[in-house]
Amino acid sequence: xxxLKDIVQKLDLKVVSxxxxxxxxxxxxxxxxxxxxxxxxxxxxxxxxxxxVNIVAVANLQELAGIILVNGRQPEQATLKKAxxxxxxxxxxxxxxxxxxxxxxxxxxxxxKMSSA
Amino acid sequence: MKLIEIKEILEAEVVSGEYDPEIEIEIGCSSxxxxxxxxxxxxxxxxxxxxxxxQVINTANVADIKxxxxxxxxxxxxxIINLAKKNDIIVFIxxxxxxxxxxxxxxxxxxxxxxxxxxx
Amino acid sequence: MDNNKRTxxxxxxxxxxxxxxxxxxxxxETVSPKMPxxxxxxxxxxxxxxxxxxxxDNEFVGLISIEDFxxxxxxxxxxxxxxxxxxxxxxxxxxxxxxxHAVVKFEKFGFGRFPVISRKDKKLVGIITKSDIIKGVLKKxxxxxxxxxxxxxxxxxxxxxxxADEVFLKFQYYVEGKNFDKAGEASTGLKKTLYRLxxxxxxxxxxxxxxxxAEINVVAFTDGGIIVAxxxxxxxxxxxxxxxxxxxxxxxxxxxGFSTAPEWVRELGFGAGMGLPNIKxxxxxxxxxSKVGKGTHLEIIVKLSNYRDED
Numbered sequence: 001x002x003x004l005k006d007i008v009q010k011l012d013l014k015v016v017s018x019x020x021x022x023x024x025x026x027x028x029x030x031x032x033x034x035x036x037x038x039x040x041x042x043x044x045x046x047x048x049x050x051x052x053v054n055i056v057a058v059a060n061l062q063e064l065a066g067i068i069l070v071n072g073r074q075p076e077q078a079t080l081k082k083a084x085x086x087x088x089x090x091x092x093x094x095x096x097x098x099x100x101x102x103x104x105x106x107x108x109x110x111x112x113k114m115s116s117a
Numbered sequence: 118m119k120l121i122e123i124k125e126i127l128e129a130e131v132v133s134g135e136y137d138p139e140i141e142i143e144i145g146c147s148s149x150x151x152x153x154x155x156x157x158x159x160x161x162x163x164x165x166x167x168x169x170x171x172q173v174i175n176t177a178n179v180a181d182i183k184x185x186x187x188x189x190x191x192x193x194x195x196x197i198i199n200l201a202k203k204n205d206i207i208v209f210i211x212x213x214x215x216x217x218x219x220x221x222x223x224x225x226x227x228x229x230x231x232x233x234x235x236x237x
Numbered sequence: 238m239d240n241n242k243r244t245x246x247x248x249x250x251x252x253x254x255x256x257x258x259x260x261x262x263x264x265x266e267t268v269s270p271k272m273p274x275x276x277x278x279x280x281x282x283x284x285x286x287x288x289x290x291x292x293x294d295n296e297f298v299g300l301i302s303i304e305d306f307x308x309x310x311x312x313x314x315x316x317x318x319x320x321x322x323x324x325x326x327x328x329x330x331x332x333x334x335x336x337x338h339a340v341v342k343f344e345k346f347g348f349g350r351f352p353v354i355s356r357k358d359k360k361l362v363g364i365i366t367k368s369d370i371i372k373g374v375l376k377k378x379x380x381x382x383x384x385x386x387x388x389x390x391x392x393x394x395x396x397x398x399x400x401a402d403e404v405f406l407k408f409q410y411y412v413e414g415k416n417f418d419k420a421g422e423a424s425t426g427l428k429k430t431l432y433r434l435x436x437x438x439x440x441x442x443x444x445x446x447x448x449x450x451a452e453i454n455v456v457a458f459t460d461g462g463i464i465v466a467x468x469x470x471x472x473x474x475x476x477x478x479x480x481x482x483x484x485x486x487x488x489x490x491x492x493x494g495f496s497t498a499p500e501w502v503r504e505l506g507f508g509a510g511m512g513l514p515n516i517k518x519x520x521x522x523x524x525x526x527s528k529v530g531k532g533t534h535l536e537i538i539v540k541l542s543n544y545r546d547e548d
Contacts, residue, residue, distance in 0.1 A: 027216040031149035034504060035167050039189070039214070047216070049153060050509075051494065071157070076494075096157065096230050097147045098165070101216050102223020111217025114189050152511035155446045156518060160438070168506040172453075175421030176506075179428055179445035181438065196418070204425070 001025060002109055004045070004065055008091060011103055013068065017080055018089030024065045027109045029101050033058050040064060041112050045104065047097055053078040059088045066090070070097045118142055118227050120184065120207065123163065126221050129186060132193065133201045133208040140207075142183060145227040147219050151176040157230045158182050163209075165218050169193055171200050178204045188215045247381070249337075251374050257339055258332035260373025261353045261363035267292040268301065270320030274309045277319070281306060290352045290361055291323050297352050297361040299323035330365060331356045336373070339365055395434070396470045406434070406468040412452055414460035414479075417505055423464045424449035427475075434468060436541065444473050444539045447516040447523075451477040451535055454512050457502045458482065459533075472521075475537040483529035491517070491525075 001023040007013065008020050025043035030036050031050055040046060042063045048055065049070050056079055059067055066089035069075060075083070075090055083090045093100050121138035124131060144162035148154050151172055154164055160181035166173060167188050174197055177185050185201065186209040187193055193201075193208060201208045211218055223229065266280055267290050280289055281303055288302040301323040309315055309322055330339055330351045342351060353363040396404055408430055410423035428445035432438070448464060455462040455477060462479030484490045491513050498508025517523050522538040 027220075029147060029215040029219060030167055031153075031509075032168065032504065032506075035149070049148065049150060071153070097215075098145045098219045098223065099229035101147070101219035102229065105216075105220025105224055110220060111214040114212060114214060149506055150509045150511070151506040152450065152509055152515050155450065156511065156515050160442065166506075170505055171418065172421060172506060175425055175449065178425050179421075179442070179449045181442050 001043075002107060004089060007045070007104065007107060007109075010107060011093065011100065013091040013093055016075060016090050016092060017083035018066065018087050020066065020089050020091075022065055022089075024109060026112050027101060027104050028064075028112060029097050037061065039112070039114070044112065045109065047101055047104075049073050049097070051075050051079060053082050055079060056082040056086055056088050060086050064088070068093060068100060070095060070100055118222075118225065122225070123184070123186075123222065123227075124209065126225050127186065127209065127211040127213060127218055129209040129211040131207060132198055132210055133206065136207050140183065143228055144230055145219065145222050146182075146230045147215055154182070155180050159230055162230065163222075163227075165215055165222075167191070167215055169197070171197050173197070174200045174204065174206055174208075177201075177206050183207065184209065186211055186218060188213060188218055247378065248374055251377050252337040252340055253335050255336040255373060255377060256332065257330050257334050257336060257353055257365055258363065259377075260336060260369045261332070261365040262369055263363045265290060265361065265364045267361065268319055269293060270298055270318065270323070272319050273316050274301075274306060274319055274322055275315040277301065277306050288350060290364060291319055292361050295360045297327075297329065297354055297359070299325045300327045300350075300352065327352060329354050332362050336370060339370060343367055343370075404470065408466045408468070410464040410466075412455045412462045412464060412479075414456060414462070417456060420453055420456040421449060424452045427464070427466050431466075431468070431473065436468075436473075440473070440539060440541060443519040444475065444537075447519045447537045447539070448475050448477070450512040450515045451475075451537065453507050455479050457498060457508060462532075471541055473539045473541070475539075477535040477537070478532065480532040481530060483531055483533055484525075484527040485529050487525055487527060 004020045004022050004024050008015055024045045028040040028044040029047040031048050033054055036058050040062045043065045045066050046064050047068045051073050055067055068091045070093055072094045120140045142163045144159045146158050146162050147165040149166050149168040154176050158180045161183050163184040164177055164182050165186045169187055169191050173185055184207040188211055190212040270291050270293050288300055290297055291299045291301055301319055305322050328346055330353050332353050332355050350364055350366045352361055353365055355362050412423050413419050424445055427448055428441055431441045459479040465476045467474040489495050493514040494510040496508050496510035502508035520537040521540045524536040527533040
């Protein structure tokens with residue numbers, strides 16, 4: 001478990017919503033909501049470039065630790081409002097998915113183990 | 118980084134037939150939205166994605182992306198493999214997630230698209 | 238003089254692009270440290286080489302040269318072991334280093350050759366001399382020159398041999414609506430065609446990406462359309478037309494992230510409102526006209542590189 005606050009600090013992420021005082025179990029990177037619903041796990045940090053309001057619902061459903069929006073993307077107004085309501089941390093970075101995942105990996109956050117079908 | 122090294126790091130399998138293990142790939146990119154790859158993918162890079170349909174191969178083709186890696190143990194169907202072969206695109210499959218795959222490659226020195234954007 | 242300058246820059250580029258392993262000699266004759274110097278007689282004579290790497294279990298341990306050999310001969314010490322007469326602590330190069338490192342080392346140390354070892358396990362994989370570098374660079378220059386010549390020939394051939402006031406080649410593709418399995422066939426076909434015409438990869442890539450995004454739009458939103466590409470001496474013009482439903486608000490449609498795409502399009506990896514912005518990004522000029530109920534007319538222009546600077 002790595003603290004989200006540490007991650008924010010070390011990777012210079014911009015926090016736009018939610019309480020970042022929580023633990024991260026592992027990471028999940030995907031831009032397909034159905035895929036995240038199927039495969040993300042509790043306390044994952046989710047890396048995506050999707051910005052619409054549905055991401056908050058997905059994060060809530062899966063009890064994710066937070067969402068990192070990549071490549072300089074900004075959340076939509078509705079997304080931000082909902083994220084504040086639901087206390088879901090949304091964090092911003094200028095980096096691409098590949099690079100921010102790489103840096104998270106270096107901080108000791110790994111991917112979920114998949115029970116291969 | 119050589120294709121053969123990528124294959125080892127991702128414990129991956131190449132499903133697009135014969136390939137030159139010495140081919141150098143310098144850059145990694147990852148997204149499940151193909152427009153993002155079209156906009157930011159760099160020629161000669163490897164694309165990691167959990168999306169699986171022939172548009173992934175078409176995207177790689179028009180954007181001059183050399184290799185595609187499908188994640189989480191999903192196996193591409195014949196149409197996808199044949200289209201990749203026809204267009205000289207190398208297709209990997211790995212059991213790891215996108216996150217784990219990107220992390221491993223980055224840790225071993227593969228550069229990212231955004232890294233190069235900043236250098237410009 | 239300009240030409241000279243260009244060649245110099247090209248060679249400099251190549252010394253960064255090429256790796257030591259690309260030009261080195263791979264099948265290297267080696268000797269073992271426990272052999273007597275006398276053994277070198279045949280090696281040096283038969284192979285006409287002036288120095289031999291000494292290798293112990295694949296590990297590079299030193300270099301023995303023709304001078305070392307002659308010294309032994311003069312001193313009557315031909316039964317000495319190679320390891321006692323060889324030069325140790327030799328400077329080496331890694332196989333994956335850019336060629337420019339080798340050039341710098343040759344200048345700095347004035348040696349005639351460097352053993353090349355692999356970074357991973359430090360094993361000897363080859364040897365590099367100055368003449369290897371020159372040969373490697375020349376070969377690469379020649380290939381690059383041929384590629385360029387061929388490309389120029391193929392494109393100019395068509396435009397130069399035809400006598401007319403205006404020349405353009407026209408390629409037409411039909412796009413089926415709602416059929417995602419066939420989406421991309423037109424743009425990848427156009428890409429291959431443009432490449433075969435000898436246009437530069439960068440131009441082809443930009444034309445292909447913008448056409449592909451447009452094709453995806455036709456498939457996702459309409460019942461089908463037509464893509465026509467006109468290749469002219471100075472530009473590629475691609476016209477994409479369909480018969481509806483049309484775009485109600487073009488200004489919105491151009492906003493990155495704005496999308497009216499149905500869920501099935503999104504799950505296929507598109508429809509995130511990046512298509513039209515991407516076309517704009519890769520085209521030199523883009524014109525979009527649309528009438529609800531009538532259809533959409535999109536025109537993309539990609540200028541050919543040698544004409545681009547003049548604008």
